Each structure stands twice: as C-alpha cells, then as structure tokens.
Amino acid sequence: MKKLTDIIVDSDRIITKDHIPQSHLTDGLKSHYGQAEILVYPKTTDEVAQLVKYANQNNLKITTRGAGTNLVGSTIPNGGMIIDLSLMNTIIELDKSTFTVTVQSGILLQDLQQFVEKQNLFYPPDPGAKNATVGGNISTNAGGMRAVKYGVTRDYVQALEVVMADGTVLNIGSKNIKDNTGLSLKHLFIGSEGTLGIITQCTLKLIAKPSVFETLIIGFNTIEQAVANITTILQTLTPTALEFVERQVAQWGERYSGFQFPLPDSKAYLIIMLDGANKQHIVQQRQQLLANLGDCNYFIAETIEQANQIWTVRGSLVRAVEAVTEQDPIDIVVPINRIADFIHYTKQLQSQSGVRMLAFGHAGDGNIHLCILRDGRDDKQWSEALEQIHNALYQKCHELGGLPSAEHGIGTAKVKYFNNAIAQENRQLMQQIKQQFDPNNILNNQVYITQL
Amino acid sequence: MKKLTDIIVDSDRIITKDHIPQSHLTDGLKSHYGQAEILVYPKTTDEVAQLVKYANQNNLKITTRGAGTNLVGSTIPNGGMIIDLSLMNTIIELDKSTFTVTVQSGILLQDLQQFVEKQNLFYPPDPGAKNATVGGNISTNAGGMRAVKYGVTRDYVQALEVVMADGTVLNIGSKNIKDNTGLSLKHLFIGSEGTLGIITQCTLKLIAKPSVFETLIIGFNTIEQAVANITTILQTLTPTALEFVERQVAQWGERYSGFQFPLPDSKAYLIIMLDGANKQHIVQQRQQLLANLGDCNYFIAETIEQANQIWTVRGSLVRAVEAVTEQDPIDIVVPINRIADFIHYTKQLQSQSGVRMLAFGHAGDGNIHLCILRDGRDDKQWSEALEQIHNALYQKCHELGGLPSAEHGIGTAKVKYFNNAIAQENRQLMQQIKQQFDPNNILNNQVYITQL
Numbered sequence: 001m002k003k004l005t006d007i008i009v010d011s012d013r014i015i016t017k018d019h020i021p022q023s024h025l026t027d028g029l030k031s032h033y034g035q036a037e038i039l040v041y042p043k044t045t046d047e048v049a050q051l052v053k054y055a056n057q058n059n060l061k062i063t064t065r066g067a068g069t070n071l072v073g074s075t076i077p078n079g080g081m082i083i084d085l086s087l088m089n090t091i092i093e094l095d096k097s098t099f100t101v102t103v104q105s106g107i108l109l110q111d112l113q114q115f116v117e118k119q120n121l122f123y124p125p126d127p128g129a130k131n132a133t134v135g136g137n138i139s140t141n142a143g144g145m146r147a148v149k150y151g152v153t154r155d156y157v158q159a160l161e162v163v164m165a166d167g168t169v170l171n172i173g174s175k176n177i178k179d180n181t182g183l184s185l186k187h188l189f190i191g192s193e194g195t196l197g198i199i200t201q202c203t204l205k206l207i208a209k210p211s212v213f214e215t216l217i218i219g220f221n222t223i224e225q226a227v228a229n230i231t232t233i234l235q236t237l238t239p240t241a242l243e244f245v246e247r248q249v250a251q252w253g254e255r256y257s258g259f260q261f262p263l264p265d266s267k268a269y270l271i272i273m274l275d276g277a278n279k280q281h282i283v284q285q286r287q288q289l290l291a292n293l294g295d296c297n298y299f300i301a302e303t304i305e306q307a308n309q310i311w312t313v314r315g316s317l318v319r320a321v322e323a324v325t326e327q328d329p330i331d332i333v334v335p336i337n338r339i340a341d342f343i344h345y346t347k348q349l350q351s352q353s354g355v356r357m358l359a360f361g362h363a364g365d366g367n368i369h370l371c372i373l374r375d376g377r378d379d380k381q382w383s384e385a386l387e388q389i390h391n392a393l394y395q396k397c398h399e400l401g402g403l404p405s406a407e408h409g410i411g412t413a414k415v416k417y418f419n420n421a422i423a424q425e426n427r428q429l430m431q432q433i434k435q436q437f438d439p440n441n442i443l444n445n446q447v448y449i450t451q452l
Numbered sequence: 453m454k455k456l457t458d459i460i461v462d463s464d465r466i467i468t469k470d471h472i473p474q475s476h477l478t479d480g481l482k483s484h485y486g487q488a489e490i491l492v493y494p495k496t497t498d499e500v501a502q503l504v505k506y507a508n509q510n511n512l513k514i515t516t517r518g519a520g521t522n523l524v525g526s527t528i529p530n531g532g533m534i535i536d537l538s539l540m541n542t543i544i545e546l547d548k549s550t551f552t553v554t555v556q557s558g559i560l561l562q563d564l565q566q567f568v569e570k571q572n573l574f575y576p577p578d579p580g581a582k583n584a585t586v587g588g589n590i591s592t593n594a595g596g597m598r599a600v601k602y603g604v605t606r607d608y609v610q611a612l613e614v615v616m617a618d619g620t621v622l623n624i625g626s627k628n629i630k631d632n633t634g635l636s637l638k639h640l641f642i643g644s645e646g647t648l649g650i651i652t653q654c655t656l657k658l659i660a661k662p663s664v665f666e667t668l669i670i671g672f673n674t675i676e677q678a679v680a681n682i683t684t685i686l687q688t689l690t691p692t693a694l695e696f697v698e699r700q701v702a703q704w705g706e707r708y709s710g711f712q713f714p715l716p717d718s719k720a721y722l723i724i725m726l727d728g729a730n731k732q733h734i735v736q737q738r739q740q741l742l743a744n745l746g747d748c749n750y751f752i753a754e755t756i757e758q759a760n761q762i763w764t765v766r767g768s769l770v771r772a773v774e775a776v777t778e779q780d781p782i783d784i785v786v787p788i789n790r791i792a793d794f795i796h797y798t799k800q801l802q803s804q805s806g807v808r809m810l811a812f813g814h815a816g817d818g819n820i821h822l823c824i825l826r827d828g829r830d831d832k833q834w835s836e837a838l839e840q841i842h843n844a845l846y847q848k849c850h851e852l853g854g855l856p857s858a859e860h861g862i863g864t865a866k867v868k869y870f871n872n873a874i875a876q877e878n879r880q881l882m883q884q885i886k887q888q889f890d891p892n893n894i895l896n897n898q899v900y901i902t903q904l
Binding site: 141164170171175177183187208235288334337366403406421423426430434436 | 549599624628643647736786814818819854860862874878882
C-alpha cells in the first residue's frame with residue numbers, strides 16, 4: 001500500500017490532524033467547525049487520483065475544498081481527509097480560435113477573469129466572491145449579477161476532468177459547442193457540490209469582451225414601483241445586470257463604503273448595467289429603456305469612477321452588515337413575478353419577529369439575498385431566531401413557487417428546506433445517482449445528498 | 453389487471469398490429485422499418501402513466517414518438533407498444549410575467565413558435581424540422597440555426613413533467629431562472645432520446661421578440677476565406693445565425709426552389725442573420741461586421757421577400773437532394789476552428805470514393821450537415837458505400853476533436869461511432885443511470901444506451 005508521502009512528496013503539502021488550521025475546518029461563515037485527520041494540497045490530477053485511492057484504502061472520507069468561500073457548510077469536514085485544490089491553479093491553455101480556456105479547477109475566479117480580459121475575451125459568470133475558485137463555482141453552479149444577460153456558470157462549462165470516487169479520471173465534454181452525444185454527465189457534475197467526483201480541470205467557454213459598459217440607477221417612490229418595472233425592463237431589453245436595492249439597505253453600503261448613492265430621496269432603486277460594442281449601442285439601449293419606463297428619476301454614471309462607486313456601495317452590503325453584527329446569509333430564488341411578494345413578506349416577518357433583515361438581490365432573475373442580523377442575541381437566542389426565520393422564509397419561498405438555493409447550494413445548512421422543496425421521488429433518483437457514482441459514499445458525505 | 457380499453461376509451465386511439473400504418477414503424481428517413489404490437493395515442497399524462505403500467509404488466513417494450521421526424525432510427529420500434537404523443541399538443545399556460553409557456557410535449561415546434569410570436573414573445577430554438585414536436589426537440593436537445601446566438605433547446609427548458617418507466621409521474625424544474633437545488637435531473641432528461649422517461653409536459657423559457665431582423669450574404673472566392681472569416685465574425689458580434697454554404701451546394705437549392713442566391717460568382721457564402729430592437733441597432737451591427745471583414749462582396753436583403761428567398765434556398769438543400777436521389781443525412785460537430793479541415797476532408801473523400809456529398813451547416817457552432825447521395829447505387833452498393841463513408845467521416849471528425857452527434861442524437865444509427873467517441877467509463881456511467889431510471893429496460897430499448 002502506498003504511503004501518503006509517496007503520493008505527495010513535499011512534506012509541507014501534507015498537514016496532520018492537530019496542525020490543520022481552523023480556517024480549513026469551516027466554511028465562509030466561520031460559525032461552525034468540523035474536524036479532520038489530514039489536510040493535503042495536491043498539485044496534479046494524478047496526485048488527486050492517488051489521494052482518492054489512498055483514502056479508499058484507509059477508510060477516509062474526503063472533503064474537497066477550493067478557497068473555502070462556501071456559505072452552506074459544504075467545506076466543514078466530518079473527519080477524514082481534506083483535499084485543498086488551491087495549488088491547482090494553472091492556466092493550461094487559452095484557445096482563442098475556439099473561444100475556450102482550460103484551467104485547473106483551483107484557479108481563483110478573479111485570476112481567471114483578469115487573465116482572459118487582458119486577451120480581450122470575457123468570462124461572463126460573475127458571482128460575488130471573486131476569491132472563490134472556479135471549481136467551487138462549478139460545484140454550486142454559481143451565478144452572480146451578470147446572469148440575467150449571460151447565464152450562470154453551467155452555461156460556460158464546455159468540458160470537465162473529474163476524479164471519481166474510485167480514483168478513475170473521467171473526461172467529459174469537449175470544445176464542441178453543440179453536443180448531443182449521450183446522456184449529459186457534464187450537467188450532472190455541475191452543481192453537484194462535490195458529491196459525485198472531484199473536478200480537477202475544466203474547459204470554459206469565453207465570449208468577445210463587450211467594449212463599453214454603462215451603469216444607471218432608477219429611483220422609485222415605492223418598492224412596488226421598483227419591482228413592477230423589472231418585467232417592463234426585461235420585456236424591453238436584456239441588461240447585463242439588474243439589481244434591486246431599497247434605500248434603507250443602500251444606506252448600510254453608503255456608511256460602510258463612504259460613497260453615496262445618487263437620488264437619495266428614492267425609496268427603492270433598480271441598478272442597471274448595460275453593455276455593448278460601442279457607446280452608440282449603449283445610448284440606444286438606454287433611450288429605449290427610459291422610454292418604456294415612463295416618468296421616473298434616473299441617474300447615469302458619466303465616468304467609470306461614478307459607476308464604480310455605485311457598484312462598490314452595492315457590493316459592500318454584506319460586509320457593511322458584518323462590520324456591525326454577525327449575519328446569516330440567505331440565497332433563495334422566486335419566479336420573477338413574485339419578487340415583490342417575497343420582499344414584502346420579509347418586512348412583515350421583521351415586524352413580527354423583531355429580527356432585522358436586509359433584502360436585496362439579482363432582480364433580473366428573481367434571486368434574492370437576505371442578511372439576517374444577529375444584533376445582540378446570545379447563542380441560544382440567535383439559533384432560535386434563525387430557526388424561526390428560516391422556517392418562515394423557506395416556507396414562503398416554497399408557497400411562491402421558489403427554491404431554497406439559487407446559487408449557494410444546499411450543503412448541510414438547507415437539508416430540511418431542500419427536502420421540503422423537492423419531491424421524494426426526485427430525491428430518490430438523486431440518491432440513486434450518488435450511489436452509482438460514489439458507492440462507498442466517501443465524497444463530501446456531510447452534505448445533503450446522503451441525508452435525504 | 454386493467455384492459456387497454458379501460459385506459460384509452462376512444463377506440464380510434466388504439467391501433468393493433470396489422471393496422472399500424474407503415475409511417476409509425478419507421479423514422480424520418482423511411483429507409484428501415486420495425487414492427488410493433490400496438491399503437492396508442494394518449495391525450496393526457498394520466499393516460500401515459502397508465503399505459504406504461506399496462507406495458508410493464510404485459511411485458512411490452514415502449515417506443516415513444518412525437519412527429520416521427522427523427523433521423524437516427526429512434527422511432528423505429530422493436531416490438532411492443534408505440535406511444536404516439538401527437539395528440540398531446542395543448543398549450544397549457546402562457547405566463548407573460550415569468551416569460552414562460554407550458555405545453556404538452558406533443559405540440560409541433562411551428563405551432564409553438566407561431567403562438568408565442570403572436571404574443572410578441574420568442575422561442576429561440578429553431579431546428580430545421582418545424583414539424584417536429586417540442587418533446588422530440590427536448591429528447592435530442594435539438595439546435596438549429598439560431599443556436600449561435602441563442603443556444604439550443606436545453607437552454608430553454610425550465611421544467612419537465614416525465615412519466616417514468618414504472619408509471620410514476622415526476623415533476624422537475626420550475627419557473628425559477630436560477631436553480632441549484634440538488635442534482636440536475638432536468639439536464640439528464642434533456643437529450644436522453646426517450647431512454648429515461650416519457651416527457652409529457654414542459655415549461656419553456658421565452659424571450660422578448662426581437663423587433664427587426666436582417667439577412668446578409670457575404671461571398672468569398674475560396675472556401676478557406678469563408679471559413680477563416682467565421683472566427684472574425686464571432687469575435688466581432690454574435691449573429692442570430694451564421695451559415696456556411698458552398699456555391700455548388702447552393703445551386704441545388706436554387707434549382708429546387710426556383711430562387712437565386714445573390715453574388716453568383718462566389719465560391720462559398722456565409723449567410724448571416726442579425727436581429728435587434730430596431731433598425732438602427734441592426735445597421736450598427738452590420739457596419740461593424742463589414743468593417744472587420746475587410747474587402748469582401750456582400751449583399752444585404754432589402755426586403756422581407758429577399759431575405760425569405762435566401763433562407764428558402766438554404767432551407768431547401770436537403771429536399772433538393774431528395775428530389776434527385778435518396779440521401780443519407782449526417783450531423784456532426786467539430787470545434788469551430790476545424791470546420792475548414794472537415795469540409796476539405798469531405799471533398800477529398802468524395803474524390804477518392806466517387807460518392808457525392810454536399811456539406812453545409814451551422815458555421816457559427818461547428819455543426820456540419822452532410823447529404824451523402826445514393827445516386828444510382830443498388831441496395832448492396834449503397835449500404836457498402838455508406839459503411840465506408842461513415843467510417844471515414846466519423847473517424848475524421850473524431851481526429852479533429854469533434855463528436856458524432858450535434859443535434860440529431862445517437863439513436864440506433866450511430867452506436868458504433870458513439871462507442872468510438874465516448875470513453876468506456878463514461879458510457880458505463882450512462883448505462884448505470886439508465887439502469888436506475890428504467891431497471892427493466894422498457895423505454896426506447898432499441899437505441900444506443902442499451903448497446904454499449
């Protein structure tokens with residue numbers, strides 16, 4: 001039997017039990033911690049394959065992690081081996097002639113984005129955590145703000161290299177754009193939260209980089225007006241991003257970032273990003289948009305600095321909250337015509353429960369993020385409050401035809417709401433698939449799929 | 453045990469062995485025929501579920517068909533029961549507020565397109581056979597010409613209702629745009645060629661109908677020039693359609709349709725469709741396109757009639773061939789930078805073999821369609837010629853990193869090439885999934901997945 005030091009020869013890439021840093025025993029929230037026997041940092045697919053075989057032989061469960069930005073407990077290990085893919089961050093090939101880039105899965109999203117944009121190409125998925133790995137993005141089918149125009153991570157994965165639970169290396173997909181050659185294993189791995197295999201490499205689709213972007217803010221006197229105009233906008237054109245923020249939520253971001261939103265007398269905002277091949281195309285889209293919106297207050301960012309300030313305020317909302325109090329982040333999605341209903345419900349729930357919550361989100365695709373604020377609550381009060389608020393929110397989301405995860409995944413945190421949202425026969429099929437792909441249940445066995 | 457007449461009460465919706473029309477024992481090519489015990493025309497999901505239970509009890513295999521336009525043998529029954537879904541063609545709901553339409557799966561693509569376009573909405577997938585059913589489109593993940601801008605059928609399926617092999621009715625997906633709630637069963641059913649379940653209903657994503665379309669043709673002096681400019685175009689903008697046709701292939705369409713292509717002195721054409729919110733946006737795209745192409749001959753269709761004539765010539769190529777001789781249609785895909793290599797190879801193969809073949813296709817996504825012409829060959833000569841040509845073409849396609857099916861599926865016709873293209877471990881996983889979904893192997897058991 002191979003020793004671990006035969007597989008990973010650099011001793012600094014093997015860390016044993018007591019020396020594993022706390023950061024590797026938790027997720028992005030750092031509110032729960034697990035434990036593990038060993039932490040390893042492979043650099044190659046072959047090392048990952050050998051590690052998986054080693055884990056099988058030594059009866060070790062495996063928790064795979066990228067940058068550890070997960071928000072639903074998926075990177076909290078339940079014993080066994082942690083495989084950290086952060087050293088597998090090589091750009092293997094940029095193929096301009098097929099508009100693809102092939103990378104190891106541990107590359108950070110921000111590094112990938114910067115690299116391709118320097119080549120005048122564009123990787124559209126843009127989830128909030130730019131310091132997440134691309135492999136992590138694939139495992140949760142991450143979305144982000146530009147999804148309204150460009151779709152989610154799923155839409156940009158052309159090919160995957162995956163180490164299976166027995167150490168077999170699978171190659172799935174290709175550089176071909178169309179593909180109806182057999183069952184789509186690729187789409188099964190995307191969003192599977194590390195439960196079916198370890199994604200070690202991927203080929204991603206790129207597009208030509210839009211030349212010009214423009215940001216504008218529309219201010220409304222009521223939340224209803226703001227939300228009602230989401231559909232109007234989507235019927236007119238497809239913006240790059242379409243974000244909803246209430247005035248009182250924006251103020252958190254303003255205080256934290258030091259920048260001010262324009263139109264401070266508004267009750268609610270839609271922040272819109274447009275992109276195009278040139279300024280003329282942008283102006284044309286904007287004119288059309290404003291014509292269809294009718295009478296409204298708007299502000300057009302005239303400079304990149306103005307645009308950046310607006311997105312900085314929007315982007316700092318979570319950190320603004322976290323600077324004041326611990327928060328619990330919610331990621332739900334409702335059909336776009338139910339956004340107003342859901343936002344209203346959060347206000348009602350806030351009044352009833354006394355628990356503060358800030359709602360904002362990707363209005364263009366019904367993906368609402370909430371921060372639930374801990375404020376002064378002690379551990380018991382906080383866990384009781386969360387239990388109550390979660391139950392109410394996910395129930396409402398379910399009633400509105402929504403789902404408990406748009407882009408964060410189910411992990412360990414949402415098992416109950418997942419079971420409530422997804423029919424038993426569907427869950428049964430998911431389990432059967434998991435069973436076929438990972439018969440000994442060694443891959444991310446802490447997450448939902450083994451607990452259905 | 454229920455009798456068939458208890459499930460389907462209208463006697464004209466049950467047709468027994470000797471009365472089954474020949475049309476239902478074949479596929480769109482009508483070159484091979486199977487046999488079946490019974491043909492049924494359900495109208496509801498409940499009837500389908502009961503039929504499946506009946507088939508299980510009576511040891512009948514099931515072949516599901518829509519309009520029978522399949523080109524790879526999938527609708528050629530191998531005994532048992534044929535379930536024809538063509539009467540399940542109801543539009544259940546148009547939900548403008550979520551940009552979705554819910555239909556029974558037997559609705560024809562052309563009926564769906566017309567219906568939504570009257571509402572100023574747009575269903576982008578546009579495979580050649582407008583008389584195919586939407587369920588059939590989903591089962592082969594059909595693409596078509598507009599895929600270069602708008603993607604394929606997969607990208608527009610929001611939800612599915614599926615009758616499983618044991619008669620259970622599964623509901624998958626929702627009207628939510630983002631979804632990372634468990635393994636994506638939806639994507640597994642899309643493109644599964646009827647092997648995992650019977651799709652009875654679907655919710656499809658719509659977009660706002662583009663207001664203006666423009667067609668232009670670019671003429672080139674060599675095939676190389678035409679193909680080299682595909683990448684240039686895609687780097688400049690995303691056209692609605694980008695089709696490649698050689699002059700000598702276009703002539704077949706001209707003779708058949710009676711319309712003439714412009715720029716008759718060219719050797720090869722790229723036909724481009726642009727769409728936009730208004731004329732200005734179109735003009736802008738066109739100017740940009742022509743600026744980047746440099747010196748070339750082009751023709752802009754000034755009227756809808758002119759545009760229609762161009763698309764009629766392009767759309768009539770297959771029928772033009774079929775009016776002269778029997779043909780075998782090929783659907784392969786290569787990475788977009790290998791299109792020229794593949795086209796050249798077909799010419800070389802034509803010279804070597806003496807078998808005429810016409811290549812044309814969806815240049816924007818590397819999807820090349822070929823007609824192999826039977827000409828005067830007798831059955832034996834034809835089958836030998838096809839065997840030889842197929843082996844050579846699919847081998848070349850494989851060498852170029854291509855795949856044996858872009859949008860027609862594998863069916864029974866491409867099993868050999870599928871097995872060559874897809875690694876054994878991937879096929880093994882597909883079979884394991886099939887086994888879990890349909891343990892008695894009663895659904896479309898004639899197609900590839902049971903023959904791996």
